[in-house]
Amino acid sequence: MAQLNMKVVYFGNNLFSNCLAFLIKQGLSVEAAYINDIKENASFVKRLCDTHKIMTRSLKPTKEEFDEHIKSGVTLFVVADYGYRLPITNVKYAFNIHPSLLPKGRGPTPLTYLVDLPEFAGVSLHKLTDMLDGGDILLQEQFEVEKNESISSLMVKSSLLAESLLQTLLNDLETIYESATPQEERLATYWKLPSIKRRIMSWRDDTQQFRQALRQYGHFGILVELNDQLFIVSHLEVTDFKHDCDIGSIIFEDQTVISIAINGGYVVFTKNNMAFSNSSVQK
Secondary structure (H helix, E strand, O other): OOOOOOEEEEEEOHHHHHHHHHHHHOOOEEEEEEOOOOOOOOHHHHHHHHHOOOEEEOOOOOHHHHHHHHHOOEEEEEEEOOOOOOOOOOOOEEEEEEOOOOOOOEOOOOHHHHOOOHHHOEEEEEEOOOOOOOOOEEEEEEOOOOOOOOHHHHHHHHHHHHHHHHHHHHHOHHHHHHOOEOOOHHHOOEOOOOOHHHHEOOOOOEHHHHHHHHHHHOOOOEEEEEOOEEEEEOOEEEEEOOOOOOOOOEEEEOOOEEEEEEEOEEEEEEHHHEEEOOOOOOO
16 A cells, blocks of 8 residues: 555545545545535535545646645645646656546546447546546556446446555555556547537437436436426436327426426426526527
8 A cells, every 4th residue: 555644635526536535544644635616516525625624625726736735745646537637747646537448538528428338438547647638557447337327327336446446556556657558549539528419308309319318418417498498307217108199298297297298208307306407509
């Protein structure tokens, strides 16, 4: 295991917050945690830091801040699902935890793509460089994607595997860091942040299309139009059922749920899981 007196600065949000918990549990000195404080994106990280008296910062970090950390004895930067690119410094160790099998799936949100591209599902630990997700690979491991898995279950698998790889890395940090493997640029792919438009569903879409959208975006929410307004929905049931109802019509409603006829069946929404969207994007 890495030296218990090693000073660490952590950069990340809820996706890999278990990795921050692991660093704390192992007795490493976490000097600060940088977060992207958007809605509840870093709520678990903040809770951990409050419990263990760790300073959190949500502003975009500067090289001057990093230099101060390094002067104070910080030797390790751990980055995990963090929204800002870090300036390159002379810190001894700096690596990122990325939820795909690099060099495939570089980019900000690879998990949504793994539903369609399960062969690239896994976690990579790589050195930080000035190339986004392009640093030498320290450790990497694949995991299986089951037939009906969603982005939510892929998040869980990624988090568990990331913690396991982090433990392996810290057990022999210097050796693994020195023997890192360069990525093959000819194999690299970049997966951009999915647009809002890709998440908008039409009532003309069939049950299979709704299920696929839920697998890919259910955790973040799909968008549907109802009464000329766009709503974000994160939880719904999709049922195959032959009917003669008009597509897009309300076929059932009470105080808690609403059901809409779609192509080949219907969907059921829980009203308290529907949020109004101010997006003006149309499919």
